[in-house]
Amino acid sequence: MAKKILLIEDEANQRILYTETLEKHGYEVESVSNGEDGLKLLEEKTFDLVIVDIKMPKMSGLETISNILGQRKNLPVIIYTSYPQYKQDFMSWAADAYIIKSSTSLDELVSKVKELIGG
Amino acid sequence: MKMENKDKLDYGIYLLDTICRGLQATLNADKIVHIVLTGLTAGASLGFSRAALFFINESGLLHKGRGIGPFDPEEAAKIWSDLTSSAATLEEMFENSHRRTLESQRFPVEIKTITCEISKLSDDNPLKKAILKNEIVVLKESERFLVPQEFHRFVKYSNEVVIAPVKISGRVSAVVLADNAFHQRKISQETLSFLSIILNQAGLALSNAFAYENTKHNLEQLRHLNEKLRQMQEDLLVCERFAAAGRISTYLAHEIRNPLATIGGFARQILEICKEKNVDPRISRNARVIVNEVRRLELVVNNLLRFSFKQPAQKESIHLRDLFDELLEVLSININDSGANLKMEVPDDIYIFADKVQLGEVIYNIIHNSHESMKPGGSIFIKAGENEKDIWIEIADTGYGIPEEILDQIFNPFFTTRSDGLGLGLNIVKTIVEENHGGKIEICSQVDVGTSVKITFPKKEEDGKENSFNRG
Numbered sequence: 001m002a003k004k005i006l007l008i009e010d011e012a013n014q015r016i017l018y019t020e021t022l023e024k025h026g027y028e029v030e031s032v033s034n035g036e037d038g039l040k041l042l043e044e045k046t047f048d049l050v051i052v053d054i055k056m057p058k059m060s061g062l063e064t065i066s067n068i069l070g071q072r073k074n075l076p077v078i079i080y081t082s083y084p085q086y087k088q089d090f091m092s093w094a095a096d097a098y099i100i101k102s103s104t105s106l107d108e109l110v111s112k113v114k115e116l117i118g119g
Numbered sequence: 120m121k122m123e124n125k126d127k128l129d130y131g132i133y134l135l136d137t138i139c140r141g142l143q144a145t146l147n148a149d150k151i152v153h154i155v156l157t158g159l160t161a162g163a164s165l166g167f168s169r170a171a172l173f174f175i176n177e178s179g180l181l182h183k184g185r186g187i188g189p190f191d192p193e194e195a196a197k198i199w200s201d202l203t204s205s206a207a208t209l210e211e212m213f214e215n216s217h218r219r220t221l222e223s224q225r226f227p228v229e230i231k232t233i234t235c236e237i238s239k240l241s242d243d244n245p246l247k248k249a250i251l252k253n254e255i256v257v258l259k260e261s262e263r264f265l266v267p268q269e270f271h272r273f274v275k276y277s278n279e280v281v282i283a284p285v286k287i288s289g290r291v292s293a294v295v296l297a298d299n300a301f302h303q304r305k306i307s308q309e310t311l312s313f314l315s316i317i318l319n320q321a322g323l324a325l326s327n328a329f330a331y332e333n334t335k336h337n338l339e340q341l342r343h344l345n346e347k348l349r350q351m352q353e354d355l356l357v358c359e360r361f362a363a364a365g366r367i368s369t370y371l372a373h374e375i376r377n378p379l380a381t382i383g384g385f386a387r388q389i390l391e392i393c394k395e396k397n398v399d400p401r402i403s404r405n406a407r408v409i410v411n412e413v414r415r416l417e418l419v420v421n422n423l424l425r426f427s428f429k430q431p432a433q434k435e436s437i438h439l440r441d442l443f444d445e446l447l448e449v450l451s452i453n454i455n456d457s458g459a460n461l462k463m464e465v466p467d468d469i470y471i472f473a474d475k476v477q478l479g480e481v482i483y484n485i486i487h488n489s490h491e492s493m494k495p496g497g498s499i500f501i502k503a504g505e506n507e508k509d510i511w512i513e514i515a516d517t518g519y520g521i522p523e524e525i526l527d528q529i530f531n532p533f534f535t536t537r538s539d540g541l542g543l544g545l546n547i548v549k550t551i552v553e554e555n556h557g558g559k560i561e562i563c564s565q566v567d568v569g570t571s572v573k574i575t576f577p578k579k580e581e582d583g584k585e586n587s588f589n590r591g
Binding site: 011017020055082084087100101104106107 | 373376377379380381382383384385387388410413414417424428430433445446475476
């Protein structure tokens, strides 16, 4: 059975890109455009991993992660962002991985997902 | 002298008047001393054949002596003859042009060398008495050797010696010694009265001169401080402007990064689709152009961000060959398309403990520079290796090379020889290699032959877990 990933990303085009890429690698992906919707979906359904952007309207990625960890302490989380300067801030507590968005390759994202939940 | 025939009293008053006017007309301490000494020794009225003035510092040291007059009878005759033939007025003699003649004799020259500590003199020493009591002391011929030892050689020909204190700014800060050597005329009470008036005036003039010097010095210091302050304000404004520009560029960089990731990502998907299916090769080529151009833009944005925020390295164990393969996947096609050759010799078993993103930027910046400086048909060679202590990467090209005179500037931020570059690339490369990874970077270059960049990283105990993202 395919592993389920929740993608919280406010950029519509990036949602399509990451969803297609991860689905191609056999994952089932549901995506939402903000943290609030992401938390609602987490209450309704079970996911194996969450990928979350930092800079988002309504609820920032950081606030979203705090809430996720409140609900599901052991759920793996990947921060996927264009902001390299927060990397060290999130290192020890917030997430299992901090990946900087790049135009060159999505390989790092895919391999980190594989490392965390297999598949 | 022109006034030689006037009677003594008239001449004394003329002398006094001329000296006082001379003293009032200047704020130069040097000139004041010269006027006093010249006035005391000029003509027959005051009757002094030699005079010397010494300053006394706050520790009681008598020093900085200045004198006018002959050392011995032979010099006296010569000076007398020179001055008579020159027929100079007293005012003319006050001018500095005459100082050289008057002060080049043995007496003034030797006076300059004298120092004497007042506190070491006995209390009944006439010099000490004159200074402490602030009164004029006259030594008769028999008493003249009561002056301190240092002055004995000068009083040999003296008949009488006068020691007179000079009060400057409320303190006896100078003393005048004068005598009647050579003509032996007795020093009269009138002469002493004139001397007292002249020295009072001299004291006032010197007080003003020193106060003026002091004010001038303070003013100069104030001007200097003001200039410094102005410069600092300017620097601050420049800093603020830079900071504002930094904030704007950081904001822009972030706003650009997101769409770049999207454009690049979709272009890569098109490339992959082209690989899988048999589609028009122009679609594949065009997608590759998009990927390359996006990567170039991303490099500019990354360099800007890297320059604005110094980020420590998040090190992990990286397979070096895989990193090169990933970086060169598209870049190599671009290089080959431009007619250049790319040769890579990176062993498959090298792992480097570094920040993957930062190391990627280092390599990409160097290869990008090589490619930009490439001659048609040129080559880029990439090599890597390791020894006991280090891992090294060498990127060499057969490009135009870097002129020797700018080689030491290439790491400076915003230094560029290209019209399209920001000049941040090599500065960031150096920061990442040396500050973030403790490595070093060496560049060898020869114009029209090429450039070789060698970066060396110290080996670390491989510990991939150290920097993994385990949440606590």
